[in-house]
Amino acid sequence: MIAQSDILKATADLPPTTADNELPRGAEILVEALACEGVDSIFGYPGGAVLHIYDELWRARDRITHYLVRHEQGAVHMAEGYARASGRVGVALVTSGPGATNAVTGIANAYLDSTPIVVITGQVPTALIGTDAFQEVDTVGITRSCVKHNYLVRDVRDLAAIVHEAFHLARTGRPGPIVIDIPKDVSAARTSYSCLQSISFPCVERKSPPDPRSVGRAASAILQAERPVLYVGGGVVNSGAADALRALAEELQLPVTPTLMGLGGFPSAHPLCLNMLGMHGTYAANMAVAESDLLIAVGVRFDDRVTGRLATFAPHARVIHIDIDAANIGKNRAPDLSLTADAREALCALQAEVQARGQKEIEKSVERRIVWWDRLRAWQREQPLRFSGSRDHIKPQSVIRELHRLTSGEALIVTDVGQHQMWAAQFYPFKRSRQWITSGGLGTMGFGVPAAIGAQLVMRDQLVVAVVGDGGFQMTNQELATATQYGLPIKVLIMNNGYLGMVRQWQEMFYDRTYSEVDLSVSPDFVKLAEAYGALGVRATRPEELSDVLAAGLSYKGVAVMDIVVSKEENVFPIVPAGGNSRDMIVHSEGV
């Protein structure tokens, strides 16, 4: 076995030799290295294996603020909310054993949604590793399949280099979570440290600009396409490509459909936007993809919630696939042309190439698509997103519409997972990247409240609204205490239908209305629960109360919980049943 540093080749400015007991401990080196990486906030929960680190954090508390969560899953979701709102690396700190296992859901969530976070876990002392010691689990083994990379630090001399590499890995290429497992004796051991001068990574991110020949061929294909569609995802948000995307789409009048993760990457209200595609996407977006002759896929991975049955997805389209992760290309759909590149760089290169072909070419290209736009507009007119109103019950879709109106479309929306998530995605038009934070790939119930707290920390002065269901809310509602303790005034909007609504919808539609174990009618009184946590609790049960109750909650200066009792058996439409294609799309309830 060799040391990590042999691979990392770190060079530090070593201080003159000092007596051993004057050298910094591992815990101090960790904190210094974090500060060196620009970390100002850590979400965490202490325990035996991380006591040295917490001791050091206390000393460094005016440089790095620690936020004490109420459950480790919350810490990692907060780190993710922080990362996704800011574009910086989020940091969580948990202890060994149960601390680490509780963090796994959050880590897996960040992995599937490509979010840059670093999770530091305590570990039992190296001498006890492998002995089934108290609070010992094989954290590196457990998390191996849901991290971009992970480390077990066996030698304090490797610690600084590992921390710096971890941050580098987390944010470069396709971002993702990194776990650093630090045994207790390593955080106690002493060695010399000064902020690293340079560090070389032998085998990470061989980044190269988009291949010019491929860019040229892609530009030609786009210019000549009669029925193109830009299918854009989280990669556009991660790479800050919104402007480049907009420029290209506007130049060539290309229709754009974002995925759930791509929402905000292109303005929802833009005339070129067909809005979300996929299982609960719009009729126009799904029809456009089904009829398209050229799919320009940017920062997406042809996820099954988008494609349905792969064999019949975009059956007439040639595919240009742009993604920073080479492994995404050809994984689900073999592209006709691919660019392994950063979304922003690729889009800028495409734009430049298109412009180089001259205004005449561009005009000809735009003209070629007039018929296509007629069809797209017809689909939009025929089947817009809609829902039936009610005088007796609050319709969940109307809640989102009202939320949009009251917040002037400016709120940062964070969601949990389920029906409310889809309604929020459908009915809240987003203006900008990072205005929408949701659990996409893993579909983690309980994500909403803690992720909103992390986002609020970044966007201190912005309205951050966690739209959650009554099910998911109860998975992490204890984090309301974290929000009130640190004065992070998130607004929680509970779409309370007394059901696990999405599961109920599937049982209604695909399991003969056998409502097996989805009844949540016995829940706490959410208003009293909010008050118990020192937050404001308000409730609306009738349509005429909705507006005032939302306004009261949203304008409250502290943490507020809005319990909105909505119609119980509302369904999300359109829906493409799992494994189906756009021909199977059920557009509204009469279609059932």
Next chain:
Amino acid sequence: MRHTLSIVVADQPGELSRIVGLFSARGFNIETVSVGQTPDPHWSRVTVVTRGDDRTIEQIVKQCARLARVREVQDLTARPHIEREMALIAVEALPGAMRQEVLGLVAVFRAKVVDIAQTRMIIEATGNKEKVEAFIELLRPLGICDITRTGCIAIGRLTATVKTSTDGEEDDMIYAGTAHETTLEKKTPERHEKGISI
């Protein structure tokens, strides 16, 4: 189709399980896997034999290349290369005609007797997969007691211009015949002892 992948990965604890775990997590198949040091002791070479259509193999290569400590991934199948595996075979060899038959096969296959007892022998056989398997099949009727196999190791040929029959039997005789007697004999076991420590 059968593919032989050569993966260069940092010689650090857990890196082998990261690669093997990737195969199981993504539903890829592993026929054999073997590990040993490269000339630079910081790096190990993992040779994996796997099966799959072109798209699956492409995915395997890309997914392996994505790992932070993997330096390179090569699909050796795509170019001229040499493959070898070693088997230690304990076989029934009663004194008399039976033992003679075993020894005859050992001679034909350029295998070696490495241990002998009253009624049994242990034979060391080296070659590509087909050769080792053909040898085992011929020994089987005589009564095989136990087999242990290293799995495949492989290396690209020095010059791509050398005419090869993708490491067929005839080819095997020419290249293995000369190298085998001189250098490989000592090196092979050592290589695998190191492999285990990963």
